Amino acid sequence: MIMRTTLKGGQPVVLHSILTSITFSLLLLITTIGDLTGCSFLSSDRMVYNQAGIHIGLEGDPTIARSHQLVLNNHPLDLTPHEIESLLQPIQLIGYSGTFSGLITKPQPAPLFTPQELSTISKHLAHALREAKPDERVSFSLPKPGVTYSEERTVGSLFFRGPYLHVVVNDHSSIIRTDTGGGDYKDIRDTKGMQLGIVGADQAAAVPPIEEPRWAPFDRVHISLVVKELSARKGTTSSARTKQGRTDSPVSLPTATSPERPQGSTSPEEL
Structure with missing residues (x-):
């Protein structure tokens, strides 16, 4: 008109x-x-713990939506804080710092979480796993330890599926990011050359292709560990476990399943 x-x-x-x-x-x-x-209604992200710069939450697992077959995580899952510490403590990583010294020195391995960090977050990770849905994974973001302020953080996620614990690391506070020269705050594609490995006799699991998660584009640094007795733990609670006569002994630690290594991981010798 x-x-x-x-x-x-x-x-x-x-x-x-x-x-x-x-x-x-x-x-x-x-x-x-x-x-x-x-977006506010569709978003499934939930915060479980948010104190002192530490964020533990739940987010939709992108590997489920990307899968060609029906897959779900072993969530909710009842693990004790001590069990979680036992599983995560052997994981270490190496990476390349964006500083000049990082270009001329050999990278040194660092634990994914320090003992103090594990002691602090293990109970919150356990709580998050009990609250998680089958299509969610637990996310974590921790500030750099031992300093008052730093832009470097340890960021990633974890989930249990089948006999495996899958851990994804997007950033780590021990590795200084590359200087962008006044450009973008951070290149989200920069993984700092990070590689994950296991300390000790245990090795990362070589997940068969049919069971390998279909990783999201930015889940490029990850490691998988075999965890036994998970099927008996799925959906249980502490009270139910007591009635069944179960103890709080740690779940079995990762064991080697194949001499092959999954993408994004490295052997202890290479660390």
């Missing part, structure tokens, strides 16, 4: 273009509001 108005000189002025512009702006605004509202 074309609307006209008449000026004093009697000449008509067409307002069609003005109304079209206003209509388009309103539609764009409504669409944007709808998208934001929809």
Whole structure:
């Protein structure tokens, strides 16, 4: 519809273009509001612990949506803090610092979590696993230990599926990020050359292709560990476990399943 108005000189002025512009702006605004509202309802991220810069939460597991077959995680899962510490303590990593010294020195292995970090977060990870849904994984983000302020953080996620514990690391506070020269705050594609490995006699599991998660684009640094007795733990609670006569002894630690290594991991000798 074309609307006209008449000026004093009697000449008509067409307002069609003005109304079209206003209509388009309103539609764009409504669409944007709808998208934001929809995102808030569709997002499954949940915060479980948020204190002293430590964030433990639950997020939708992207490897499930990307899978060509129906897969679910062993969640909810009841593990004690001590069991979680026993599983995560052997994991170490190496990476390349973005500083000049990092370019000329050999990278040294560092634990994924320090003993103090594990002692602090293990109970919150246990709580998150009890709250997790089968299509969720536990996320973690920790500040750099021993300093008042640092932009470096340890960030990643973990989930249990089948006989495996899968751990994803997106960033680690022990490795200084590459200087972007005043450009972007951080290149999300920069994994700092990180590789994960297991300390001691145990080795990372070589997951068969049919069981290997279909990793998301930024889940490039990951490691898988074999954990026994998980099927008996899925969906149980501490009270139910007591009635069944179970003890709080640690679950079996990872064992080698194949001389092959999964992508994103390395052997203890290489660390």
